[in-house]
Amino acid sequence: MDFGPHLMLASLEGAVISAILVLTAMGLSIVFGVMRVVNVAHGEFYMLGAVLTWFITSIVGGHPAIGFVAAIVVAPLLVGCLAAGADRLILKRVNYDPDRTIVATIGMLYIIQQTTLMSLGPDARPVEAPFNTRLSLPWFEWGENGFAMIWPWGLSTTSYKLFVIAAAAMVLVALWLVLTRTKVGLLMRATQQDSETAQAFGVPVGKVYSWVFGLGAGLAALGAVLVVPIQQAHYLMGHDPLLLAFIVVIIGGLGSLPGTVIAAILIGMSDGIISVFFSPTLAKIIATFLVAMVLVFRPQGLLGKIAR
């Protein structure tokens, strides 16, 4: 394929990756930002979202769209509640001490993974997309008669993928509205800025933490619900999204939600585009190394504030 269309295709694919990544990373960013804890089990909440989607769509028969709508509502809610419960039961008791939280969430990771293995089994389960038509995309070429539209071989996307991009954007907007325009959002932002002062002002910090933890997990699950018709549900699928989400959050800057969004877009897009120029494994090596170097020379990330 020629360079132009290839780049366009890579960009579209990158956009889909960014869309899912932004949701997953947002979840982590909010948890990180407000509670200052490293949640190693975040990827498992993502995986649970995908697995629950498969479960719900297999129970709800009929047109795949019905099951999908049910899943997109129920799965994030269930996962969020589970996470909030884990917070009250475990994380609160360890006082959100950084080391203890890491160990506790590693423990949660194993528990969730193994329970899924025991119930779902080891196979990858596909989920049918609610709608999925192949869309050939045009490209422009400077021909003899000026600009002409051509349809390069292989340049295409699917309606579902475009939907994912749109859906992620909508969720982000909704999230932004909640955080900036509602009382709940205000409480969260207050707790993030200074939890002690917030507590002094009567903000129920403990409850806010549970809410935030649940919201973070729910966002990850939502990302997984959107992605599972493109990929499959598998009990080990949480590993890579966890790594990527962490990178995005740190690069974007701790405590900066806009930073997370920008970093997610950058990393998601570059993942696709770099592979246009380099062999895939080499591309991954370069990308990983670049991420490290960004942090080395700018530890606070793109939009973060320097740690006090």
Next chain:
Amino acid sequence: MSNGTSKTSKISRRSALLGMGAGAGALAAAGVLPGTMGFAQAQSSAPIKIGFQKHATGIGAAYGRWYGATTDAAVKRINDAGGINGRPVEVVVEDDGTDPGRGAEVLEKFANQHNCDVAFGTLFSHVVIGSAPRAGELKLPYFVVSEGHHVASGMLNRYTLQPGITDVKSQVISMAPFVANNLGKKVTMIYPDFAFGHDHRDFFSEAIAAQGGEVVAKIAIPPTETSFTRYFPSIPRETEVIYHVMVGPAVLTFVKELGEFFGPNRPELFGFIDSLEAVDIKSSGLEFLEGTYFWEGMPRYAQADQADYEKDYRAAVGVDENGASIADSKDVATYAHMFGCWETLNIIKAGMESADYQGPQDRAKLIEAVEAMTDMPAGADHPQGAKRFNGKTHQTFGSQYISKVTDGKLVVEHTASIEDGLYEDEVDYTAQSF
């Protein structure tokens, strides 16, 4: 080369010390043995213990399940027919987590704690390679069911054998003639960028060149990749055949996206059923595979000319004529690999009977007996097909099947013979000492 003497003298001294004061340690060592059946412990009917290194968790878990089911069925059949040398067979199962470090630990458990006679059953190459050194040191016969070329490549040791399943080099080179003569001579290869994929890339490039074809592009996909569309633009326009061997949970995505990329105009496709083991070919998004070809280790769908012994085999392992579980038709088996467990266990039996195996002291004799085996006819013991075992390289050769997806089922179109897959010996394990 080896150090037999120091070992035997150490064992006798150690067992003396053990007798003196090992009370607590011995009690701790007894532990709980999984899979223990209630056979009498009298010397003459003491069970033959086979340690089954199972991928019960980790990335290989989907295969581990079916390997377990096949092993149970094969052992039941052997025991119903009187066991081995009149002794019942007991399978001791340990999970290796599809991890090479853990695999080695499990072999130690088999040899030193469970006192197994042999170990068997590993699929994933890195676990085999990680465990084989320990098998050699522990002098534990290790029968792997792995498809990897590592046994025949000479990397391992005389205690590791693969008599029940063919290896990837043999599979790949026997595919080349069919691909070149029926599908096309310009091939684009898409494979995972690790050892398994590299083996395909290297073996097939050589083999197709020998048939007058050429590989016009080699697309290596990084491990754990989950979206593939951006790799497809690298497929050259003149490609006649795409040869794909993607494995792992993301395979369905791969096939779906391949279909979405090409739309109605696609080149010929030749894949390995490894991509779709335990996956229903009727899954949504896989309609694209209609009319494409697959290598099958053993035909998943019961063919029109299925032999009676294969019917019995399917019934025994719990698989219906569509290659899915009899209990749940959505639960597709890893049919192209699991037969290896069945056949390997039968070979262990044949070897033990031929060597008049009495106990661990006869392990070397057992290996020599297996090394002496050559042709094994198709039948109840070898339902996948006839085998020819090469005692020097410890690797077996067999038929390979090429199927076409027709009306949502896999129909065998061509069977490559044992001769099609033969290659020069790369090692002679029989020249090595025990």
Next chain:
Amino acid sequence: MTDNSKSNLMHIGVLVVLFALFFILPVYHAGNMSRIMVLAVYAMGFNLLFGYTGLLSLGHAMFFAAGMYGFGLTTNLGGLPVPLAFGFGVICAGVLALVVGFLALRTIGVAFMIVTLMFAQTAYLVVLYFGTYTRGDEGFVIQQAQRSIAGIDLTSETGRYFTALLIFGICFLLIARLVQTPFGKTLVAIRENEERTRMLGYDSHRHKLKILVISGLFSGVAGATYALLFGYVGATFATVQYSIFPLVWVLLGGAGTTIGPLIGVFFMFYLINISSGFTDAYMLVVGVVLVLLTLFAPHGLAGLLRKKVLTWLP
């Protein structure tokens, strides 16, 4: 008895017990102990950086792998005898730690975690990229014949156990000595409050770089020993989970104690071993135990000992 002599006695005592265990334990458990001792060296290396200095690295697998591959490749491809190849492996790990240190120590806290994680991921991908030599994820074998020194076969049960014990013992005593020195105490001061330590005139960055290299060296020793004694080198050991293991071992055993890492490795090893005997879902058991331990014994087992009983534990 002074704290110092109590501590010396304990360290020697541990080694004596380990020595004696070889003769008491059945073959199977003695074999396990060999493995545990080697992994404990890895854990101790990690503990120096994390437990004593307070730097959480999520990339230590790269140092373990550097030692492992440095040893394995020079033995197989270069044909070097064991001691030289071993030394080369350790040096590789040390050099890698130096390079990583120069870059990564510009960051602290969570950024440091991610940077080390990223470097480790890069190392893993590089191992895969040079698959022609490293055989990538499949790995390669070091034949039994090559794993001997001066005619002593290191792959026999005796050879393996005592090599592991020797290497563990040396590392154990070196580290015990290190943490008692002023350098070691400064590390603890950096962990407790880096600003104050700098204010008192200590060059905290130099200290951190030094301990990162030392930590990398010990991890490399563990990696090279593992390849030597168990005959396998593979990319699995460079994956993220092998960076998480030492963290779990150290936290369970007791971070910031010399005996903690050994206890942690021992505990986790037998926890997995015993629970896999009665259920396939042994990782579930491990997960539950981790959660319970962090809820009720946050300083790890040795840390608990130190708090309640043996306050002099180094």
